[in-house]
Amino acid sequence: MKLKDIKDVLTFRAFRPEPDDNSAPWSRRFSSENTLALNIGRRRVSWTALDKRGEFRDPGTQDGDFKDLVTQMGPEWRNLTDNGWCSVSLNHRFVITLEVNLSRRAGLEQQLKTNPKAVLGAKAERGKKYSILHNPESNTSILLAVEEEAINKTVSMMKESGLNAGRVAVGVYGMMLDLIEQVAEARRARAVSHPGEPFGSVVMVACNEGSVCVLSQREEQWTELRSRTDLYTDDMTPVLDIILPLIQNAGPGTNVVFMNSEAGCQLPELLRQRIPGVAVSDVTAPCQLWKLLTDS
Amino acid sequence: MNKSSIMHDLKPERPDLSPPLPAFLMVLPVLFYLSCVGAVGLGALFTLKTNQAQKDEQRELDSEQDVKRQIMALKQEQKIIDDTHAKAREVEAWMHSTEPLMDVVCAVINSVKKTHTLSSLRLSRTADKPEHIEMRIEINNGGNQQKEDTVQALVKQGYQTFRDDLIAPNKNDKDGAVTYTATLVKAASSEE
Numbered sequence: 001m002k003l004k005d006i007k008d009v010l011t012f013r014a015f016r017p018e019p020d021d022n023s024a025p026w027s028r029r030f031s032s033e034n035t036l037a038l039n040i041g042r043r044r045v046s047w048t049a050l051d052k053r054g055e056f057r058d059p060g061t062q063d064g065d066f067k068d069l070v071t072q073m074g075p076e077w078r079n080l081t082d083n084g085w086c087s088v089s090l091n092h093r094f095v096i097t098l099e100v101n102l103s104r105r106a107g108l109e110q111q112l113k114t115n116p117k118a119v120l121g122a123k124a125e126r127g128k129k130y131s132i133l134h135n136p137e138s139n140t141s142i143l144l145a146v147e148e149e150a151i152n153k154t155v156s157m158m159k160e161s162g163l164n165a166g167r168v169a170v171g172v173y174g175m176m177l178d179l180i181e182q183v184a185e186a187r188r189a190r191a192v193s194h195p196g197e198p199f200g201s202v203v204m205v206a207c208n209e210g211s212v213c214v215l216s217q218r219e220e221q222w223t224e225l226r227s228r229t230d231l232y233t234d235d236m237t238p239v240l241d242i243i244l245p246l247i248q249n250a251g252p253g254t255n256v257v258f259m260n261s262e263a264g265c266q267l268p269e270l271l272r273q274r275i276p277g278v279a280v281s282d283v284t285a286p287c288q289l290w291k292l293l294t295d296s
Numbered sequence: 297m298n299k300s301s302i303m304h305d306l307k308p309e310r311p312d313l314s315p316p317l318p319a320f321l322m323v324l325p326v327l328f329y330l331s332c333v334g335a336v337g338l339g340a341l342f343t344l345k346t347n348q349a350q351k352d353e354q355r356e357l358d359s360e361q362d363v364k365r366q367i368m369a370l371k372q373e374q375k376i377i378d379d380t381h382a383k384a385r386e387v388e389a390w391m392h393s394t395e396p397l398m399d400v401v402c403a404v405i406n407s408v409k410k411t412h413t414l415s416s417l418r419l420s421r422t423a424d425k426p427e428h429i430e431m432r433i434e435i436n437n438g439g440n441q442q443k444e445d446t447v448q449a450l451v452k453q454g455y456q457t458f459r460d461d462l463i464a465p466n467k468n469d470k471d472g473a474v475t476y477t478a479t480l481v482k483a484a485s486s487e488e
Contacts, residue, residue, distance in 0.1 A: 010325050014317045021313050022305035090306075113309065131304040144304070151306055168307035177304075292303055 019085050019166050025295040026087060027054065029166065034082045036163070037293045039171055039261065040066045040154060041091035041209055042230050045073075048290050049080040056287050067157060074161025084163045087293040089171030091211050091229065093150040096173055098215070098225035099123070102141045104134055131170075133177055137220035142180075144173045167293070172227075174292045175206035175259050176213045182283060183217065183257060201250035205243055208261040208289060212239050216246045224249065236267045240274060247275060256280045261289035397429065399453050400480060404433060407449035412438035415473075429455075429480040439464065439471045446476070455480040 008014035016031065017024030032052045039046045045066055048059040058080055062069055078084050108119050112132060117124040129151060131144040155165045187199050204215045212231050216224040224246055232238045247254055258268050258280060268280040285291060397419050408414045416434035435442050440462065447457055460478035
């Protein structure tokens, strides 16, 4: 038995999941501990600290390459945490696609982490890590592919600055999954309140500091998906160019559900101006991305 | 779909992840901290009690010293009383010892005529022969006649004289000063 084991027992750390145990929620892994949430883009990094009371504080954004910023900002980020643990959102070097007829055998999610070729077949590429979400009501699935090198480099660069990655996720993919869950709940609620009535089409839009993921759903079917990274900076017009064709394809009466990494985005207003009469629901909560990253 | 599944994790998985310890084992660190608190509490209590006991012991030692001083004072008083008592006993013994001589003293004093003076009367006894009384009298005037009167008075009291001696500084003066020494013995008949 090591001294650390005794210390962990005496500090009750041993009764909580290990910091990098991704099977446990962030709040259980780091209860009463200051941690950091990082959103790493190609040319911009934003961050916020999550304090012991579960409140976000000291947010910041800086333009530049993460490799340079982590050297420069590392000590400050380290000081915002107790033990250097961070929840990371990668905002570049990923691809989100809509796949059809993927295998849904039991245990495939675990196998996807270790042997993606066994799950995806010819679609699997070397040097990529995957995450998948199946549509339970159709044969479509959303597949996230991230360059493994990007993950490993990010983790090792953080480690050099005294930071530990407790989670590495793709923020815009997580936001899209949250949107899908919210829409599914809304469908279930509508099926109860208005039995037999069609739900209609929904276009879900997730934006995260330059990255966009748009999913079109008609009744229970996922029909189209568009995903881009580094598409915009402050001007949201390029996002409109992605969204508008999907809204038009979805037909009249389509509901647009929008989620941004932070509240106060101008895109819903732009959409209303561009397509008068379109129903746009902005479901963005304050600190939306940070909440998702830390399960708050 | 819960939030942890929404927020997938792509980081390299560590193979040696261990699950958290069962919650019931929290009793171990809790007991440890309780025992620490108990040890500190007991230590503080023992320290307090030790200090209290030391103060009590010091107070008892001081009391013992006071009592010893009182005993010493009482012993000194007792010694003074004993000394006084011893002296009183001596006086009492002297009084008891001189009581048998009072007849002799009375007889000698009463035998001295008014015109004569007795300047000295000395009676003594020895432990070897307590029945013998050594007598020495000095008569300023009256001479031999006064000596005879005194001897007669002693005979009346039942004493007999022997080994007597008369010293007269002026032998021509019959009424002059004389010094008479004799050994007195109580006659057997008078004792009855």
